[in-house]
Amino acid sequence: MSAGVGVDLENLWIRFGDFVAVRDANVNINGGDFFSFLGPSGCGKTTILRAVSGFLEPSDGRVLIGGNNMKGIGPNKRPTALIFQNLALFPLMKIWENITFSMEIRGASAKERRKRADELLDMIALPGQGDKLPSELSGGQRQRVAIARALCAEPDVLLLDEPLSALDLKLRQHMRTELREIQQRVGITFIYITHDQGEALTMSDNIAVMKAGVIDQIADGKTIYNDPSTAFAASFVGENNVFRGKVKRVMGNEALIETNRSGDLVARISSANQGRMKEGEDAMMFIRPEAFTLAPEGASGDHFVTAKVNHEEFEGNAFNIFMEGEGGKELKVSIPNLGQSFEDHTGQNITLEYETNNAVCVPAGELAAE
Amino acid sequence: MKNFSFMRLSLWFYLAIFFAYLLGPLVIMSVTAFNSPGFPRMTPWECLTFEWFGALFSDERILNGIWNSILVGFGTVILSVSMGLAGALMLTQIWPKLRATYYTVIIAPILIPGVVLGISTLVFWDRINRMLGLGADSFLSNGLFLTIIGQSTFIASYCMLVLVARLQRYDIALTEAALDLGATHAQAFRKVLLPFMKPAIASAAVLAFLASFENYNTTTFTFGEYPTLTIELAQKVRYGITPAISALAFIIVVLTVFAALANEANLRRKELVAKARKEATVEELSSGRIRMPGFLSSNWAAVALVVVACATVVVVGTATVYSPQQCIADVQEQKRLETEERINELRRQRDLRRQQQQEAEQGNAAEPNQSQPTGNNSGFGNVFAPSALSGEEEEASEAEEAPSGNNSGFGNVFDPGSLNSGQDN
Numbered sequence: 195m196s197a198g199v200g201v202d203l204e205n206l207w208i209r210f211g212d213f214v215a216v217r218d219a220n221v222n223i224n225g226g227d228f229f230s231f232l233g234p235s236g237c238g239k240t241t242i243l244r245a246v247s248g249f250l251e252p253s254d255g256r257v258l259i260g261g262n263n264m265k266g267i268g269p270n271k272r273p274t275a276l277i278f279q280n281l282a283l284f285p286l287m288k289i290w291e292n293i294t295f296s297m298e299i300r301g302a303s304a305k306e307r308r309k310r311a312d313e314l315l316d317m318i319a320l321p322g323q324g325d326k327l328p329s330e331l332s333g334g335q336r337q338r339v340a341i342a343r344a345l346c347a348e349p350d351v352l353l354l355d356e357p358l359s360a361l362d363l364k365l366r367q368h369m370r371t372e373l374r375e376i377q378q379r380v381g382i383t384f385i386y387i388t389h390d391q392g393e394a395l396t397m398s399d400n401i402a403v404m405k406a407g408v409i410d411q412i413a414d415g416k417t418i419y420n421d422p423s424t425a426f427a428a429s430f431v432g433e434n435n436v437f438r439g440k441v442k443r444v445m446g447n448e449a450l451i452e453t454n455r456s457g458d459l460v461a462r463i464s465s466a467n468q469g470r471m472k473e474g475e476d477a478m479m480f481i482r483p484e485a486f487t488l489a490p491e492g493a494s495g496d497h498f499v500t501a502k503v504n505h506e507e508f509e510g511n512a513f514n515i516f517m518e519g520e521g522g523k524e525l526k527v528s529i530p531n532l533g534q535s536f537e538d539h540t541g542q543n544i545t546l547e548y549e550t551n552n553a554v555c556v557p558a559g560e561l562a563a564e
Numbered sequence: 565m566k567n568f569s570f571m572r573l574s575l576w577f578y579l580a581i582f583f584a585y586l587l588g589p590l591v592i593m594s595v596t597a598f599n600s601p602g603f604p605r606m607t608p609w610e611c612l613t614f615e616w617f618g619a620l621f622s623d624e625r626i627l628n629g630i631w632n633s634i635l636v637g638f639g640t641v642i643l644s645v646s647m648g649l650a651g652a653l654m655l656t657q658i659w660p661k662l663r664a665t666y667y668t669v670i671i672a673p674i675l676i677p678g679v680v681l682g683i684s685t686l687v688f689w690d691r692i693n694r695m696l697g698l699g700a701d702s703f704l705s706n707g708l709f710l711t712i713i714g715q716s717t718f719i720a721s722y723c724m725l726v727l728v729a730r731l732q733r734y735d736i737a738l739t740e741a742a743l744d745l746g747a748t749h750a751q752a753f754r755k756v757l758l759p760f761m762k763p764a765i766a767s768a769a770v771l772a773f774l775a776s777f778e779n780y781n782t783t784t785f786t787f788g789e790y791p792t793l794t795i796e797l798a799q800k801v802r803y804g805i806t807p808a809i810s811a812l813a814f815i816i817v818v819l820t821v822f823a824a825l826a827n828e829a830n831l832r833r834k835e836l837v838a839k840a841r842k843e844a845t846v847e848e849l850s851s852g853r854i855r856m857p858g859f860l861s862s863n864w865a866a867v868a869l870v871v872v873a874c875a876t877v878v879v880v881g882t883a884t885v886y887s888p889q890q891c892i893a894d895v896q897e898q899k900r901l902e903t904e905e906r907i908n909e910l911r912r913q914r915d916l917r918r919q920q921q922q923e924a925e926q927g928n929a930a931e932p933n934q935s936q937p938t939g940n941n942s943g944f945g946n947v948f949a950p951s952a953l954s955g956e957e958e959e960a961s962e963a964e965e966a967p968s969g970n971n972s973g974f975g976n977v978f979d980p981g982s983l984n985s986g987q988d989n
Contacts, residue, residue, distance in 0.1 A: 247744060248744075249740060249743075249744075268743070269740070269743045269744050270743045270744070270745075270746050270747055270748060274744070275744060275745065276740075276741070276744045278737050278740070278741060280735065280737060282735060282737040282738050282740070282741040283741075284738060284741070284742075284756055285738075285760070286759050286760060295742065295745050295747075295755075296745040296746050298755070299745065299746045299747045299751055300746065326841070327841075330841065330842060343745070344745075347745050347746060
């Protein structure tokens with residue numbers, strides 16, 4: 195997909211006084227992509243969005259939309275439309291007036307506006323609701339009106355600032371699919387801000403993982419999940435078990451880690467860090483809960499972990515085993531429920547096995563807060 | 565149980581006193597507008613009359629004062645609401661550390677006495693006028709201009725307070741959304757912020773107009789060639805007041821009641837319409853066949869408004885055909901009879917006394933003559949007596965000597981006859 199207009203951030207710095215909100219961001223967003231910025235709250239992702247939409251001037255670096263430098267161009271002149279976190283629908287205007295506000299600015303007649311509003315209302319599955327006021331709609335309906343209003347401006351780039359965070363879980367999951375469908379239909383670039391990794395993974399073509407103003411990794415969802423380049427990305431996206439230790443030996447794409455508690459374990463070096471991990475350095479190793487299988491008792495080796503079981507739970511699709519882990523954090527293991535018999539292990543030591551390919555090691559770094 | 569009912573009773577009693585205190589003067593003033601005596605009084609009730617309204621509308625100075633007040637009021641509304649809005653916007657945009665200081669500065673005019681504002685307005689613009697080398701008849705020394713400017717110095721602060729309250733509930737994201745959708749700053753202001761501020765602007769405008777209309781102490785320095793109603797009233801009171809002023813007060817009270825009821829009825833209607841819209845289905849909304857509540861249904865304010873309007877029409881209608889001349893003539897006749905009777909009485913007394921004197925002289929027992937003190941010992945003297953200047957009732961109360969039964973707190977100050985009787989002695 196290269197039909198749409200791309201957005202590039204080049205060496206972007208944004209400072210508020212002494213506080214650095216965004217540190218040297220370099221992002222290349224392809225036209226027509228669904229691109230997400232994923233990070234915990236306060237990591238600077240909204241700041242980036244405001245810089246793209248023109249409400250903030252970068253302290254340094256450039257924002258390019260479709261290859262054009264946007265410096266000094268105000269938000270009303272940029273080919274972007276922003277969907278605000280609180281939606282910011284005009285409370286005193288009817289729905290159809292809200293949707294076609296951009297046309298009113300361009301001087302379109304009421305008749306044209308009404309016609310376009312009806313088309314867009316059909317698209318967002320709210321036919322005939324044009325005469326209501328925003329306060330008369332439900333949360334999900336308002337959400338869709340905000341999208342229609344932004345699309346009515348025919349932007350090249352649609353910016354979404356955590357638009358689903360105010361909705362309840364069911365609606366949120368429904369809106370994910372809907373947003374993705376709308377994006378594929380209109381074919382313009384979407385830049386999506388979220389702290390919810392589920393939203394980012396399900397909708398995005400590419401994801402940038404951010405931490406405290408720094409972009410840790412940019413890749414598609416699968417890569418970020420399976421091949422994280424930093425400890426933060428590994429621990430923020432999805433559930434993960436961490437093993438701390440030192441690199442004992444590097445063997446091509448794999449490394450033997452001398453872990454603090456579980457002996458020497460072998461893991462794949464994540465592709466971004468290949469050739470950069472030195473023996474003796476601090477390292478972290480991540481294994482997903484679902485990557486473990488139960489091993490026969492007494493088995494040992496560089497891909498076996500033995501620990502005491504604290505407690506267990508049955509989740510329906512899986513059995514979860516929580517074992518003593520590092521630094522008071524429990525080691526979580528998920529065994530898929532395929533109808534097999536499952537005995538209680540509480541208080542016993544059990545041994546787990548994993549495939550080397552499913553363990554990934556990165557240089558030691560900051561972990562995401564729980 | 566008994567205790568409880570006592571509590572309730574005293575609560576009602578308290579409320580009654582409170583409202584009597586609040587509304588009593590207005591009621592009395594309104595009633596005096598319909599009583600025929602030349603000085604506004606409720607008792608004794610003489611004749612129902614509408615002549616004071618006629619007198620009011622034929623008083624050039626009052627009419628001119630009302631007109632000037634309206635001109636000044638509109639000017640002040642425009643100037644103070646725009647200054648107040650600018651001030652309020654500034655307050656929300658200013659650097660947070662400066663906000664408290666800015667607020668104090670902008671609120672200060674409310675705390676400064678109006679007299680000081682009036683004098684300083686006069687002095688300031690006079691200086692500017694001279695600096696520009698303009699004459700005394702220039703625009704800058706025009707009474708209308710000075711009054712509007714002088715009043716706006718503090719009324720703008722009131723407006724700002726009203727507007728800030730609303731502005732604090734404004735989500736700045738709405739302006740950003742408008743900008744983002746291609747609007748210029750001016751368009752975002754006009755199409756998004758201004759409609760949001762409209763209710764507050766309306767309240768601020770009403771507030772500004774009323775504050776301007778009733779202002780005296782600032783205006784008294786600045787009015788120049790344009791005396792407002794308050795100035796005219798103050799000047800009139802100096803020469804004694806007539807019920808024409810009560811008539812004006814009554815008209816203002818009625819207009820206020822009208823405005824309040826109309827506003828309330830409008831608010832109620834909006835509420836009802838919103839409720840009806842909320843309950844309407846999509847089909848009803850889109851087809852426009854939504855059943856709107858009737859104007860009078862479950863809207864007491866609208867009912868009251870209609871009742872008051874009907875009452876007004878009836879009163880005005882009565883006023884045009886009603887003539888109190890017969891009643892006034894009757895009252896005058898009655899007064900004349902009373903006076904005659906009193907004169908006869910006095911004559912009789914005098915004759916009696918003369919007889920006694922003669923008897924005493926005859927009996928060689930001359931005693932000093934004790935004259936009855938008549939009088940008026942009020943600090944105001946007779947200033948407020950309506951007849952103090954006219955003296956047209958002189959003949960009627962010629963021989964009035966004994967104090968007529970007036971036990972009001974003012975003594976006899978307001979008794980039209982007291983001056984004459986004094987002269988007679």
